[in-house]
Amino acid sequence: MIDVSLIRGITLDLDDTLWPVWPAITRAEHMLRQWLGEHAPATAALYSSTTALREIREQVGRERQDLRHDLSELRREAIRRALAHAGEDPALAVPAFDVFFAERQRVELFEDVLPALDHLAARFPILALTNGNADVHRIGLGRYFRGTVSARDSGFGKPDARIFQAGAVALGLHASQVLHVGDDASLDALGALQAGMQTAWLNRGEHPWPHPDLPHAEVGDLLELCRLLK
Numbered sequence: 001m002i003d004v005s006l007i008r009g010i011t012l013d014l015d016d017t018l019w020p021v022w023p024a025i026t027r028a029e030h031m032l033r034q035w036l037g038e039h040a041p042a043t044a045a046l047y048s049s050t051t052a053l054r055e056i057r058e059q060v061g062r063e064r065q066d067l068r069h070d071l072s073e074l075r076r077e078a079i080r081r082a083l084a085h086a087g088e089d090p091a092l093a094v095p096a097f098d099v100f101f102a103e104r105q106r107v108e109l110f111e112d113v114l115p116a117l118d119h120l121a122a123r124f125p126i127l128a129l130t131n132g133n134a135d136v137h138r139i140g141l142g143r144y145f146r147g148t149v150s151a152r153d154s155g156f157g158k159p160d161a162r163i164f165q166a167g168a169v170a171l172g173l174h175a176s177q178v179l180h181v182g183d184d185a186s187l188d189a190l191g192a193l194q195a196g197m198q199t200a201w202l203n204r205g206e207h208p209w210p211h212p213d214l215p216h217a218e219v220g221d222l223l224e225l226c227r228l229l230k
Contacts, residue, residue, distance in 0.1 A: 002179065002198055002216045004229055009171040010120060011129040011149075011164070011192070013182030014136070017202055019107035021132070028103035029053055032079070035099045043086035056082050069151035071133045075100065105138040110204070116222030117144040123229070129167045129180065131157045131187065146171065158184075159191025168197070179216075181225060189215040200225055 015021035029050050036044035047053050057078040061067070067074040079100075080093035120126060121144040128136050128148040136142050147170055151157035154166040168175045175196035182188025182202060189201040190211050199215040202222065209218065219225045 002200065002228055006177060007124065007179045007198065007229070008177040009125045009127065009168075009173050009179075011127045011167040011171070011178055011180045011197070012145075013158075013180075013184070013188050013202075014128055014130045014134045015132045016183045017181065017188075018113045018141070019109050021107075021134075024104055024107045026050070027106065028100045031103040032096060032100040035096055040083055040086065040088045040092050040096070043083050043088050046086045047082050053078070053082070056085075069131070069155060069157050071131075072097070072101065072152070101133070102138075104133070105135055107134070107139055110221070112221040112223045116226050117141065119226045120144075120222075120229070124179075125171055127167050127171050129158070129163065129182075158182075158187040159194070161191070161195035164192050164195035164197055179229075181222075185210055200228075 032053070033044060033048070036047070047056065057075060060078045060081060061074055064074065064077060067077060076093050076097040079096050080090045083090045083092055125146045126144055128145050130148065131151040133150070133152070136145050136148060149163060149167045149170050151163060154163045156162040156166070158164070164180060165175055168178045171178060179198045179200060180188060180192035181200045183204065185201055185207070189199045190213065192199040193213055193215060200217040200219055201209070201215040203218050204220060206220070209215070217225070217228055219228065
């Protein structure tokens with residue numbers, strides 16, 4: 001059970017916690033292909049499918065381990081490589097990525113998110129803690145957050161304890177005073193647990209818990225978390 005008396009702040013995952021991420025990624029990839037069709041037609045022809053674009057991104061990810069925590073630069077480098085393979089100007093990767101990134105920020109929030117954030121932000125400082133590249137300000141949620149710690153910023157991705165510790169430091173708190181909330185049982189809940197935080201696993205899909213160590217709470221949505229924290 002969560003010990004509410006100890007909590008002084010919350011770290012909150014973003015993708016698949018506040019919104020479903022893959023619809024946004026899929027739309028962003030569609031917009032990218034459209035842009036390439038207008039400005040880099042040879043590249044668009046060579047990488048005409050979502051699968052082809054994702055394959056080159058995965059290839060770059062395997063080869064460029066230095067970019068594993070910087071998803072924006074990883075995507076930009078994949079576009080740059082696709083352009084080069086097609087014999088077009090690699091410099092087009094910058095505006096092409098900008099089109100992708102803008103659409104990636106167009107997310108559809110789960111219904112519980114805004115009322116839950118209203119409630120939680122009135123009681124606790126909230127920090128976004130993410131392995132991804134979503135921008136809470138561009139999405140329109142910046143008013144709820146004291147800041148963001150990302151894998152790119154910290155150099156460590158969840159479930160590494162150091163990104164959770166960086167989140168606690170950013171809140172000016174000890175890890176034991178922070179509740180981490182996220183949808184991924186391993187990256188979020190177990191990672192935060194092993195970093196010394198209290199953890200709430202957001203299990204929207206009624207999945208079985210896969211680890212021997214249990215989170216402090218399991219909730220089906222963020223409004224259930226709000227009720228637990230009263």
